[in-house]
Amino acid sequence: MKKILFLFFTIIQAFAAVSMEELTWENGDTLLKFLQRNSIPMSLYYNLDKEDQELASEIAYKTKYQILKDDNNNIEQILIPISDDLQIHIYKDLNKQYVLNFTPILYNKENRILRINVKTSAYQDVYEESKSATLARAMVRAFRGSINFRNIQKGDEIILYYEQKRRMGKLFGDIIIKMARIEINKNSQEIFYFNENYYDKNGKEVESFLLDKPVNYLRISSKFSTARYHPVLKRYRAHLGIDYAAPTGTPVKSAGNGTIIFVGTQNGYGNVVKVQHASGYTTLYAHLSRFAKIKKGQKVKQGQVIAYVGSTGMSTGPHLHFGVYLNNKAINPNSVIKIAKTQLNKKDLDEFKKVVNAHEKKINLFIQDNKENPPKEEDFENYIELDSI
Numbered sequence: 001m002k003k004i005l006f007l008f009f010t011i012i013q014a015f016a017a018v019s020m021e022e023l024t025w026e027n028g029d030t031l032l033k034f035l036q037r038n039s040i041p042m043s044l045y046y047n048l049d050k051e052d053q054e055l056a057s058e059i060a061y062k063t064k065y066q067i068l069k070d071d072n073n074n075i076e077q078i079l080i081p082i083s084d085d086l087q088i089h090i091y092k093d094l095n096k097q098y099v100l101n102f103t104p105i106l107y108n109k110e111n112r113i114l115r116i117n118v119k120t121s122a123y124q125d126v127y128e129e130s131k132s133a134t135l136a137r138a139m140v141r142a143f144r145g146s147i148n149f150r151n152i153q154k155g156d157e158i159i160l161y162y163e164q165k166r167r168m169g170k171l172f173g174d175i176i177i178k179m180a181r182i183e184i185n186k187n188s189q190e191i192f193y194f195n196e197n198y199y200d201k202n203g204k205e206v207e208s209f210l211l212d213k214p215v216n217y218l219r220i221s222s223k224f225s226t227a228r229y230h231p232v233l234k235r236y237r238a239h240l241g242i243d244y245a246a247p248t249g250t251p252v253k254s255a256g257n258g259t260i261i262f263v264g265t266q267n268g269y270g271n272v273v274k275v276q277h278a279s280g281y282t283t284l285y286a287h288l289s290r291f292a293k294i295k296k297g298q299k300v301k302q303g304q305v306i307a308y309v310g311s312t313g314m315s316t317g318p319h320l321h322f323g324v325y326l327n328n329k330a331i332n333p334n335s336v337i338k339i340a341k342t343q344l345n346k347k348d349l350d351e352f353k354k355v356v357n358a359h360e361k362k363i364n365l366f367i368q369d370n371k372e373n374p375p376k377e378e379d380f381e382n383y384i385e386l387d388s389i
């Protein structure tokens with residue numbers, strides 16, 4: 001029976017669903033406008049609960065999404081990624097009614113080691129050897145604050161141990177450099193990824209981009225997650241920021257020096273301010289009751305009041321939703337906020353040392369066995385570059 005069913009579905013797919021379009025999310029587009037434009041009932045959006053409506057505001061500009069259509073140009077399915085782990089899935093159920101779900105994005109994780117001798121520049125050579133710009137960018141990000149690229153010279157060696165994701169044969173999402181060893185002028189330097197930060201071999205955090213807390217809060221009402229299964233609701237959820245509960249009117253401060261790039265409303269998020277900082281970071285402040293005297297294009301200092309806490313948009317009570325993005329991708333604000341410890345505590349340090357030993361062993365074996373670099377990738381351009389302002 002299963003076999004017959006499978007055949008049945010294959011035939012339907014072969015005959016009915018004839019085209020798959022890959023499109024790019026436009027600047028300022030919203031899920032609601034998208035549904036309307038494609039003649040899909042807007043109730044799909046209105047029936048979502050507040051948290052999911054808020055999450056639907058997170059579809060990033062330039063995100064690539066897919067639409068599957070049948071012979072008659074009717075939409076059968078839509079997949080819109082929200083984070084590296086979660087996507088919006090719109091499809092027709094057995095009664096031919098559209099349904100909207102948040103579903104996990106399925107991918108495989110692969111660990112790879114790449115070893116190069118610098119001929120031109122670290123970035124260029126890593127790119128040439130891997131054909132993955134995502135990997136070269138991940139290296140630059142990992143080295144930031146610890147390795148001065150100007151000190152790297154021809155003949156220096158770079159070894160990267162990293163984790164990448166593959167989806168439908170293509171590289172997908174971000175790459176994490178788990179360990180890097182770099183030999184500059186015969187001096188070896190190592191960094192390790194642990195608890196979303198980079199540390200040297202002794203567990204001391206390498207200098208990173210840091211932000212201040214944006215508000216004096218009473219408590220954290222919701223933490224950051226890219227995809228987590230809600231056991232009670234029996235479905236997937238994500239929360240791409242931190243919610244700080246605070247009374248309406250509490251001043252909201254810019255987490256760092258930067259430039260205001262958005263002041264206005266953004267559907268689920270209500271009143272929103274966005275600030276662009278150095279090195280590709282942006283911060284988002286949502287559900288604000290009102291704005292301070294600020295406007296787009298204005299420079300702001302760290303700690304400068306930019307707005308006031310409120311409950312606008314899809315919100316259950318006064319709080320600040322604070323989001324941090326690196327090149328338009330939501331990252332855990334805790335990884336860049338100043339509470340991050342610069343030295344690991346005893347318990348973490350023990351765990352960290354195990355990681356160091358395991359990673360070093362892998363790299364040393366790779367060198368000892370004189371293993372070859374992984375095959376060159378066809379880089380799937382999934383990286384979202386910020387427009388310069």
Ligand SMILES: [Zn+2]
Pocket residue numbers: 054222239241242243321322
């Ligand atoms: Zn929130």
